Amino acid sequence: MSKGEENKGATTQRNxxxxxxxxxDVCMERDDNVCVFGEDVGxxxxxxxxxxxLQEKYGKTRSFDTxxxxxxxxxxxxxxxxxxxxxxxxxxxxxxxxxxxxxxxxEAARLRYRSAGEFTSPLTIRTPFGGGIFGGQTHSxxxxxxxxxxxxxxxxxxxxxxxxxxxxxxxxxxxxPVVFFEPKRIYNGPFDGHYDTPVLPWSKHPASEVPDGHxxxxxxxxxxxxxxxAVTMLCYGTMVHVTAxxxxxxxxxxxxxxxxxxxxxxxxxxxxxxxxxxxxVIVHEATRTSGFGAELSALVQERCFYHLxxxxxxxxxxxxxxxxxLEWAYFPGPVRLRLAIERVMEDVSGNx
Amino acid sequence: xxxxxxxxxxxxRKSPAKKPPAKSAARKSAxxxxxxxERPAEPDRYTASKDExxxxxxxxxxxxxxxxxxxxxxxxxxxxxFCHLYIxxxxxxxxxxxxxxxxxxxxxxxxRDHGHMLAYGLDPKVIMAELTGRAAGIxxxxxxxxxxxxxxxxxxxxxxxxxxxVPLGSGLAFAHKYRGDGGVCLAYFGDGAANQGQVYEAFNxxxxxxxxxxxxxxxxxYAMGTSxxxxxxxxxxxxxxxxxxxxxxxxxxxxxxxxxxAAEVALDWVRSGKGPILLELKTYRYRGHSMSDPxxxxxxxxxxxxxxxxxxxxxxxxxxxxxxxxxxxxxxxDKEIKAIVAEAADFxxxxxxxxxxxxxxxxxxxxx
Numbered sequence: 068m069s070k071g072e073e074n075k076g077a078t079t080q081r082n083x084x085x086x087x088x089x090x091x092d093v094c095m096e097r098d099d100n101v102c103v104f105g106e107d108v109g110x111x112x113x114x115x116x117x118x119x120x121l122q123e124k125y126g127k128t129r130s131f132d133t134x135x136x137x138x139x140x141x142x143x144x145x146x147x148x149x150x151x152x153x154x155x156x157x158x159x160x161x162x163x164x165x166x167x168x169x170x171x172x173x174e175a176a177r178l179r180y181r182s183a184g185e186f187t188s189p190l191t192i193r194t195p196f197g198g199g200i201f202g203g204q205t206h207s208x209x210x211x212x213x214x215x216x217x218x219x220x221x222x223x224x225x226x227x228x229x230x231x232x233x234x235x236x237x238x239x240x241x242x243x244p245v246v247f248f249e250p251k252r253i254y255n256g257p258f259d260g261h262y263d264t265p266v267l268p269w270s271k272h273p274a275s276e277v278p279d280g281h282x283x284x285x286x287x288x289x290x291x292x293x294x295x296x297a298v299t300m301l302c303y304g305t306m307v308h309v310t311a312x313x314x315x316x317x318x319x320x321x322x323x324x325x326x327x328x329x330x331x332x333x334x335x336x337x338x339x340x341x342x343x344x345x346x347x348v349i350v351h352e353a354t355r356t357s358g359f360g361a362e363l364s365a366l367v368q369e370r371c372f373y374h375l376x377x378x379x380x381x382x383x384x385x386x387x388x389x390x391x392x393l394e395w396a397y398f399p400g401p402v403r404l405r406l407a408i409e410r411v412m413e414d415v416s417g418n419x
Numbered sequence: 420x421x422x423x424x425x426x427x428x429x430x431x432r433k434s435p436a437k438k439p440p441a442k443s444a445a446r447k448s449a450x451x452x453x454x455x456x457e458r459p460a461e462p463d464r465y466t467a468s469k470d471e472x473x474x475x476x477x478x479x480x481x482x483x484x485x486x487x488x489x490x491x492x493x494x495x496x497x498x499x500x501f502c503h504l505y506i507x508x509x510x511x512x513x514x515x516x517x518x519x520x521x522x523x524x525x526x527x528x529x530x531r532d533h534g535h536m537l538a539y540g541l542d543p544k545v546i547m548a549e550l551t552g553r554a555a556g557i558x559x560x561x562x563x564x565x566x567x568x569x570x571x572x573x574x575x576x577x578x579x580x581x582x583x584x585v586p587l588g589s590g591l592a593f594a595h596k597y598r599g600d601g602g603v604c605l606a607y608f609g610d611g612a613a614n615q616g617q618v619y620e621a622f623n624x625x626x627x628x629x630x631x632x633x634x635x636x637x638x639x640x641y642a643m644g645t646s647x648x649x650x651x652x653x654x655x656x657x658x659x660x661x662x663x664x665x666x667x668x669x670x671x672x673x674x675x676x677x678x679x680x681a682a683e684v685a686l687d688w689v690r691s692g693k694g695p696i697l698l699e700l701k702t703y704r705y706r707g708h709s710m711s712d713p714x715x716x717x718x719x720x721x722x723x724x725x726x727x728x729x730x731x732x733x734x735x736x737x738x739x740x741x742x743x744x745x746x747x748x749x750x751x752x753d754k755e756i757k758a759i760v761a762e763a764a765d766f767x768x769x770x771x772x773x774x775x776x777x778x779x780x781x782x783x784x785x786x787x
Contacts, residue, residue, distance in 0.1 A: 134614030205579030392552030
């Protein structure tokens, strides 16, 4: 549990999927307007089992299957939301979201503005994203910066079971459309980037103690995972664990910030940290060019330019489609993190 | 509380229709848009020669054994990620593609594509090596199970996004017509993909421009874990083209000779310039949707029953017997296929992975 948050009563050990499932359960219990739907979501309980048991508990009118038509799924969600419901739609893989992009960009994200606030679209799109599962180009992408580029939609990415539940509840209750990216590589355990060693299950991680009741983690509030003074590490999703592990292995006094939401962005926390450390490494799995790291880098230099002691470093996926073979050559893992940290720690005289 | 659509009740599924669909589908209240519109002929079950039968048997068996081996390699961790096996559906690719003119026709399909590649007689070694992500794979390890291509055979892939290949099929057909090369495009998709909006955009354009394309719905009854009835308002998928004036035929996809017979009718229709046609092939996949699917949405008995009653390979064995092929001859073929598959697996396991430099090639013509 993050510090400063109240004790939420009884907890249960949950992995990421179970925490996400529980968040929807809690919201459905509290509010009739919450419905969950998507491909294989109802009867089957979701290909990743995120909606397992919800149809049994809430019936076929509140947890249901849709045909395979992402444009239709998101379009229907926009209509439901405009009418006052709280739809939670699943897009089975983030790679499948593109047919629904028109509805999300032109409708969901713009309804509030063009009706001067009279109609809104408080929907949540849950979608698993990211690689490390050997899924190749159509099951591994990280398209988050496409959504942060669209005004009128929020982008949320959790990194632990505890955060996943609290952020998903906040997303469902948020008055605006939210795209909730679930890092599928860490559904079952906090993968640290060492693909050749077994992943610890969530049960070994403190953030798997998830309160049973309702709690929300505010959107736009980053989590300072580790305080430090040498360098600021900005990361989200799977890369939080990869980054934290790399920092521990290097024994560097880095400040690791899990952004949790990309939009709204907790610039206050980022700015305070970089002004303290004077150095910044941005880590994401998505391709580099026009990735979210570009935005972060611009913001950091705008706000912290006179505090920076080294150029900002980005550790990202390469600018290629996600490869089928060579996945681990593509994945921005421990080696690339170490090299970036070493570069950013060089002082102005060039000495390490 | 607002009502969301629940799964509506459905009439029991009909067995594959034997009659032309338009007659049974006609309603009193709806005046037919074009009552005298020409319909394709009723397909006959194909009469195959002994050599043809042997060839179908050989191809279907190769697909079956190849896929079983792929499943094993997956279990051993040699194939990673997503792997969708074609076991049970062999008669579809073999029956249809055996009727094509390989010098001019083109084929495109979704992610369950190994069978279509093999039905073309492509080398099983390079297909298996693609599954294991090796440099010797047909897409040099870049595509994997779902994304395979062959310029030589005019096979345009292998597409991982459900339904996305269907508009491409209309584009291929447009190019056939534009060039006047006499070719036809065979565009496969599944019962799940049949609900994607872009499929209907592709239908409309294909009929509007009278494109030479055969749309093929491989209806294996389940879109991942969701049955046709749970996801489709019109579950008789061969009717899905009617509002675009595309005639549809529903065919038993478990019988390679019925499939081949339908292919003849469809090719006649399309080659004579009448525009697209839609074939719904009722088939069944024995395995899960992918290797990670335990298939809990259907009973073991259901799968067993299909295997026992309508297995396409068992069916053609009976045809072969009737044609006077001896059990020894069939066994010799089995042995030959087994050796081919073993060789493919060895090749796929032992050939090297791509060089890391390959990460940056083929993104654009030039590296950047």
